[in-house]
């Protein structure tokens with residue numbers, strides 16, 4: 421592709437790729453220079469040009485010498501739109517999911533439901549890039565724009581026609597998925613998280629709402645978990661833009677949840693849709709997994725799926741890695757679950773999911789991440805104090821913070837809790853104290869494979885550690 425095709429000018433230089441990090445610039449690259457949270461990408465423009473950048477997308481006031489300056493007050497957005505022209509074509513059917521909790525689960529279930537309907541489907545999110553054959557990690561929930569678009573194009577080349585991806589609030593505010601047309605967008609819920617980055621709840625919500633206000637195609641569909649207090653605002657936005665609206669949940673109109681009966685290994689959902697009542701035997705426990713399954717079903721229906729068939733397929737959904745995953749059953753019969761709950765709301769949801777299955781005590785092991793919203797720590801402590809019978813506060817990715825300080829903040833909300841900093845020792849203690857009718861819940865890390873201490877990632881997997889402790 422010639423540069424002129426992107427700039428509208430007559431430049432004949434051949435574009436070989438796109439980069440947002442000057443260390444990834446090769447001859448023929450278009451470099452995006454963005455102001456970041458840590459550093460200003462404009463400081464690397466000269467180095468990018470020396471490395472062979474032929475054009476730089478940057479604010480009008482940035483200085484670009486020796487390459488074409490593609491000036492835009494919103495360089496991230498402009499860069500994304502140009503990169504999308506370069507990387508296209510993409511899968512024809514795309515669905516994005518936003519919300520504080522449930523994005524990973526919903527995109528994974530959407531992928532599974534599309535596959536059951538016979539489509540070549542993929543998902544991109546916290547778990548990585550997932551197809552029917554493999555899973556490749558990208559490190560972020562919503563990868564950077566270049567990684568994202570190149571992966572999406574790669575999936576299309578492999579024959580993927582249906583893609584569901586997670587639109588995190590960071591991703592939305594940094595235009596990490598801009599340029600990929602979105603046919604359907606879902607909202608799961610809003611609660612406290614990431615205030616270290618967004619500052620306050622209103623800004624955090626506005627970042628998420630970009631998905632509906634700007635990213636979703638004008639003729640696309642909005643799928644809303646109607647039982648969240650923020651749902652009406654999302655619904656109003658969709659109506660205002662003239663998007664097709666699909667609402668799910670007890671307050672939902674498209675898929676109305678009228679009954680939910682937990683069973684030993686799953687639950688039966690009674691759903692009213694299109695004037696008929698459907699019974700879905702979901703093989704997953706917990707109200708939150710039912711919510712995510714219905715939101716996923718909403719996305720599949722929004723993109724052409726048959727209501728009856730899609731609901732019937734929910735009976736064959738496979739568990740999502742690290743979300744209420746049963747790691748092991750202790751020798752005395754107590755089951756040990758691993759869950760990715762790392763917000764106050766998620767912790768409450770995970771506890772609520774296991775409560776109906778607990779005849780004895782619910783023993784909880786949890787912590788909170790360093791270099792992340794400190795305000796959520798005490799609230800997570802409170803959620804544990806209210807919901808768990810025994811709570812053990814431990815470390816979860818302290819990153820560059822003092823882990824003892826993080827635990828202290830959590831303990832303010834859970835003064836009765838036991839403190840065991842070493843995560844392996846905390847898990848061992850929980851399993852050792854469990855009696856036959858108790859349940860152990862290890863929260864916060866889910867699928868994660870490491871404990872981040874300082875800049876180091878030490879290998880750590882809750883599921884393997886639990887199995888070792890129970891052996």
Ligand SMILES: CC(=O)N[C@H]1[C@@H](OP(=O)(O)OP(=O)(O)OC[C@H]2O[C@@H](n3ccc(=O)[nH]c3=O)[C@H](O)[C@@H]2O)O[C@H](CO)[C@@H](O)[C@@H]1O[C@H](C)C(=O)N[C@@H](C)C(=O)N[C@H](CCC(=O)O)C(=O)O
Nearest residue numbers: 440441442456457458459460461464560561562564588590
């Ligand atoms: C706070 C945040 O979102 N940071 C991400 C973001 O950084 P930024 O734009 O603020 O970048 P910066 O480091 O200040 O640098 C500014 C610019 O200069 C460039 N640069 C920088 C250094 C250099 O030597 N040369 C150079 O060109 C950078 O590539 C960047 O474009 O863009 C970077 C490049 O893509 C990401 O690596 C970085 O993720 C950091 C590592 C991170 O931890 N992000 C987390 C918080 C995150 O994004 N999480 C969300 C939500 C999680 C969830 O709830 O699921 C996610 O989607 O994963």
Ligand SMILES: Nc1ncnc2c1ncn2[C@@H]1O[C@H](COP(=O)(O)OP(=O)(O)OP(=O)(O)O)[C@@H](O)[C@H]1O
Nearest residue numbers: 520521522523524525546708759760761766769770
């Ligand atoms: N619909 C929901 N409502 C409340 N809590 C939920 C819901 N879905 C998931 N959770 C809780 O949040 C945890 C994370 O779920 P999931 O990974 O699907 O969310 P996510 O939005 O992708 O999270 P992240 O922002 O870290 O990527 C789960 O392990 C569970 O504890």
Ligand SMILES: N[C@H](CCC[C@H](N)C(=O)O)C(=O)O
Nearest residue numbers: 762788789792816817864865
């Ligand atoms: N995507 C989330 C994951 C948090 C997982 C938890 N284990 C932690 O490290 O806080 C974040 O970056 O905030």
Ligand SMILES: [Mg+2]
Nearest residue numbers: 523524546561
């Ligand atoms: Mg996720």
